[in-house]
Amino acid sequence: MQPIRTFNVSPALPPQLEPLRILAYNLYWDWNVEIKELFRRLDRDLWESSRHNPVSMLGMISQARLQEMAEDEGFLAHMERAVRQLDEYLKERTWYRKQRSALSNHQSTNGDTSTHPQKECFAYFCAEYGLVDCLPIYSGGLGVLAGDHLKSASDLGLPLVAVGLLYQEGYFAQYLNADGWQQERYPVNDFYNMPLHLERNSDGSELRIEVEYPGRTVYARVWRVQVGVVPLYLMDTNIEPNNPYDHDITDELYGGDLDMRIHQEMMLGIGGVRMLKALGYKPTMYHLNEGHSGFLILERIRILMQEQGLTFAQAKQVAQSTQAFTTHTPVSAGFDLFPPDKAMYYVGHYAHTYGLSREEFLGLGRENTGDLASPFSMAALALKTSSFVNGVAQLHGEVSRVMFHSLWKGLPIAEVPITAITNGVHARSCVAKATQELYDRYLGPSWSEKGAKDPLWERVLSIPDEELWRNHERSRSELVVFVRDRLVKHLRGRGASPVEISQAQEVLDPGVLTIGFARRFATYKRATLFLHNLERIKQILSSNKHKQVQFVIAGKAHPKDIPGKELIREIIRLTRENGISSSVVFIPDYDIHVARLMVAGCDVWLNTPRRPREASGTSGMKAAMNGLPNLSVLDGWWDEADYVRTGWPIGHGETYEDAEYQDEVEANALYELVEKEVVPLFYDRDAEGIPRRWIAKMKDAIRLNCPFFNTARMVREYATRAYFPASDRNFVMTGNNYAPAKELAAWKESMFQHWYNIKIVSVDVSATEQIQVNQKVSVKALINLAGLTPNDVQIELYQGAVNADGEITNGTSVVMQHQGKDQQVDSIYTADILYSASGLQGLSLRVLPKHENLSSPHELGLISWA
Numbered sequence: 001m002q003p004i005r006t007f008n009v010s011p012a013l014p015p016q017l018e019p020l021r022i023l024a025y026n027l028y029w030d031w032n033v034e035i036k037e038l039f040r041r042l043d044r045d046l047w048e049s050s051r052h053n054p055v056s057m058l059g060m061i062s063q064a065r066l067q068e069m070a071e072d073e074g075f076l077a078h079m080e081r082a083v084r085q086l087d088e089y090l091k092e093r094t095w096y097r098k099q100r101s102a103l104s105n106h107q108s109t110n111g112d113t114s115t116h117p118q119k120e121c122f123a124y125f126c127a128e129y130g131l132v133d134c135l136p137i138y139s140g141g142l143g144v145l146a147g148d149h150l151k152s153a154s155d156l157g158l159p160l161v162a163v164g165l166l167y168q169e170g171y172f173a174q175y176l177n178a179d180g181w182q183q184e185r186y187p188v189n190d191f192y193n194m195p196l197h198l199e200r201n202s203d204g205s206e207l208r209i210e211v212e213y214p215g216r217t218v219y220a221r222v223w224r225v226q227v228g229v230v231p232l233y234l235m236d237t238n239i240e241p242n243n244p245y246d247h248d249i250t251d252e253l254y255g256g257d258l259d260m261r262i263h264q265e266m267m268l269g270i271g272g273v274r275m276l277k278a279l280g281y282k283p284t285m286y287h288l289n290e291g292h293s294g295f296l297i298l299e300r301i302r303i304l305m306q307e308q309g310l311t312f313a314q315a316k317q318v319a320q321s322t323q324a325f326t327t328h329t330p331v332s333a334g335f336d337l338f339p340p341d342k343a344m345y346y347v348g349h350y351a352h353t354y355g356l357s358r359e360e361f362l363g364l365g366r367e368n369t370g371d372l373a374s375p376f377s378m379a380a381l382a383l384k385t386s387s388f389v390n391g392v393a394q395l396h397g398e399v400s401r402v403m404f405h406s407l408w409k410g411l412p413i414a415e416v417p418i419t420a421i422t423n424g425v426h427a428r429s430c431v432a433k434a435t436q437e438l439y440d441r442y443l444g445p446s447w448s449e450k451g452a453k454d455p456l457w458e459r460v461l462s463i464p465d466e467e468l469w470r471n472h473e474r475s476r477s478e479l480v481v482f483v484r485d486r487l488v489k490h491l492r493g494r495g496a497s498p499v500e501i502s503q504a505q506e507v508l509d510p511g512v513l514t515i516g517f518a519r520r521f522a523t524y525k526r527a528t529l530f531l532h533n534l535e536r537i538k539q540i541l542s543s544n545k546h547k548q549v550q551f552v553i554a555g556k557a558h559p560k561d562i563p564g565k566e567l568i569r570e571i572i573r574l575t576r577e578n579g580i581s582s583s584v585v586f587i588p589d590y591d592i593h594v595a596r597l598m599v600a601g602c603d604v605w606l607n608t609p610r611r612p613r614e615a616s617g618t619s620g621m622k623a624a625m626n627g628l629p630n631l632s633v634l635d636g637w638w639d640e641a642d643y644v645r646t647g648w649p650i651g652h653g654e655t656y657e658d659a660e661y662q663d664e665v666e667a668n669a670l671y672e673l674v675e676k677e678v679v680p681l682f683y684d685r686d687a688e689g690i691p692r693r694w695i696a697k698m699k700d701a702i703r704l705n706c707p708f709f710n711t712a713r714m715v716r717e718y719a720t721r722a723y724f725p726a727s728d729r730n731f732v733m734t735g736n737n738y739a740p741a742k743e744l745a746a747w748k749e750s751m752f753q754h755w756y757n758i759k760i761v762s763v764d765v766s767a768t769e770q771i772q773v774n775q776k777v778s779v780k781a782l783i784n785l786a787g788l789t790p791n792d793v794q795i796e797l798y799q800g801a802v803n804a805d806g807e808i809t810n811g812t813s814v815v816m817q818h819q820g821k822d823q824q825v826d827s828i829y830t831a832d833i834l835y836s837a838s839g840l841q842g843l844s845l846r847v848l849p850k851h852e853n854l855s856s857p858h859e860l861g862l863i864s865w866a
């Protein structure tokens with residue numbers, strides 16, 4: 001039955017408890033122990049059953065309980081402390097202000113104060129956000145990373161505004177049928193009972209965004225999630241007068257077919273830009289976290305053309321100078337690709353607006369513009385229109401440079417302008433409450449934001465072993481209790497037999513070495529690798545009564561990923577058939593809450609991806625912050641961690657052609673490590689039963705990983721390396737009525753016109769074939785600049801060792817000095833170089849574009865070699 005009217009009924013709080021409403025609507029409660037504890041204290045059962053949702057809790061709690069708390073002085077004092085902490089938090093975000101203080105003192109020559117940092121605004125776009133478990137609009141690592149990014153941006157006081165979609169169904173809840181086959185349930189998100197504000201116009205009506213789709217306009221309303229000082233705006237198309245199909249655009253995260261995917265990405269990118277505009281934001285740079293939001297570039301260019309009267313080239317220049325793009329996958333199959341006709345059908349009208357032909361327009365999204373059969377790639381679009389591009393770990397940066405080398409033909413792979421900013425995790429969100437209090441006590445309350453150089457990390461060594469260990473053992477017990485409860489609940493839910501239920505009540509042993517593995521069930525992550533040799537694993541699990549091992553496994557397979565689901569069923573089947581289902585346990589419905597319990601309560605964190613398929617991985621960082629050693633293939637972040645002191649590497653970073661052989665080798669390496677290293681170290685106890693050497697490793701895991709693999713460091717890196725420079729370029733480009741942008745666009749065009757006429761006439765080297773280390777070599781080159789001036793180009797010597805293929809590897813470059821003209825024609829360049837290494841060394845010369853407003857010499861993709 002359809003209601004004739006709907007009402008949004010809000011809870012009636014006693015006036016003394018009104019502050020709870022304010023606390024509930026700022027997600028800061030998630031990473032402030034005091035505030036979280038306050039809500040837990042209000043009603044423990046409701047707190048759990050509401051999935052830790054203070055808003056729905058306030059709506060469901062009985063008036064009697066509210067009255068009782070309104071008269072409880074202890075509670076009221078606790079609430080006051082919580083309110084004070086939120087107030088202080090909102091006021092005291094200073095890192096950004098210090099970094100950009102130069103800006104606020106700076107007055108540009110024409111008295112323009114637009115350079116004031118308060119006017120700076122960084123727009124962050126992502127298709128999913130994993131912030132708290134009661135807001136299930138994420139599917140995995142990308143979302144949790146984006147959520148952590150916002151939390152740290154808030155901690156640092158960045159003027160960041162985030163954009164996303166509010167999914168009606170969110171990500172699915174997982175349960176298993178009797179056969180171990182994953183089933184999905186899509187709980188419907190009740191937005192009015194979540195920490196969301198509906199954005200309204202000044203007359204009280206809902207704020208609406210409009211985006212044109214073929215033959216119709218689609219409307220979205222806007223919800224705000226307040227993440228500390230950072231607002232996250234989410235669009236929701238589930239409103240009238242949208243047609244039923246359009247209602248579903250924001251129905252399901254990554255749901256539907258390719259057409260639905262384009263619909264979603266248009267709303268995210270195009271709708272997102274319009275939404276920020278409608279809300280009054282004027283971003284000074286844009287950060288695309290993964291390519292899903294790539295269409296935003298099309299809309300930005302349109303607005304710049306129509307509102308500022310710029311040409312396509314000028315508008316594209318402004319957009320590019322102020323855009324950063326982060327790629328998250330190491331395989332090209334991971335990118336969204338749309339067939340050319342489909343791309344034209346949905347966004348082809350932009351070609352018309354820009355005055356571009358079909359192929360010129362599609363070329364914006366093609367790695368190779370000349371390949372007219374190739375699809376429109378969101379990653380190519382983002383890459384070609386960004387001035388800062390990064391992968392999410394050092395190894396992933398390397399892999400990405402190879403993967404996208406074709407966009408910078410002629411450039412040595414090492415110089416492909418894709419850098420890396422290694423991921424992190426938000427410390428206060430992933431470290432268990434009791435452990436945070438332990439760190440607060442021994443390291444001081446600012447540990448969660450301190451870098452590696454800070455001496456406080458040495459104080460980890462002074463945490464008493466007994467205290468650290470007792471705390472950890474408590475976490476393990478809590479995990480075991482949680483696992484049993486959850487299993488029982490799920491078994492009851494599917495009507496399992498009393499025998500099965502009573503077995504579930506006894507799985508795991510709170511005193512046994514517990515290895516955790518939790519991640520999306522994609523085949524490359526090889527969740528079943530540890531079961532590769534069943535006899536071997538059975539031995540490990542129970543060979544010695546006093547040195548047992550148990551495994552806790554969790555993770556969801558994408559609903560359409562049949563091989564991924566097979567893996568889950570395989571684990572269930574193998575553990576049952578081999579009688580090991582009480583020591584190898586799969587926890588259904590992995591989410592942020594389960595993750596937090598696991599990374600605190602396991603003893604070792606296992607990861608077995610096929611290198612280099614794991615771009616970064618972050619759950620291992622969460623585990624390390626809680627003091628867990630990692631046991632992992634050298635991939636993603638682990639490849640750059642201190643994997644000897646803070647855990648164990650599986651293998652040595654090899655890559656394999658033969659997958660079966662690889663599984664065999666790496667499974668054996670895993671068994672060897674568990675038997676010979678992990679188990680002996682864990683069970684090596686002193687007279688008081690304390691594993692001193694194990695605890696030493698835990699402390700190393702904390703003190704060496706915490707300071708680096710966190711989002712405080714990561715967001716500072718994004719800010720200083722990407723956001724500030726892009727924002728600075730924005731002030732330059734838009735100043736003086738866009739004159740610098742116009743000039744740069746015109747300059748680029750002339751570069752493309754003249755570039756291929758540049759001639760390297762001669763290169764003279766003052767050396768014979770045989771030279772000695774530290775001998776100076778002088779080089780003189782004559783270059784015909786073909787209508788360009790010495791200000792337009794940089795001439796560089798490029799030198800390095802020559803490999804077996806006769807190519808210079810790991811080259812370095814030396815800028816040559818312009819020395820005037822030779823007979824009024826060719827430009828003379830000279831440089832001296834000093835050879836510091838012996839062996840066969842090669843020397844070459846190259847020409848690169850040069851302009852003060854370029855983000856890098858590689859922005860045009862032009863390079864000429866001698």
Ligand SMILES: *Cc1c(COP(=O)(O)O)cnc(C)c1O
Nearest residue numbers: 140141519591592595617618619
């Ligand atoms: C941290 C986290 C992830 C990402 O973990 P990976 O190691 O990158 O696979 C996924 N889902 C949840 C719920 C998480 O908390």
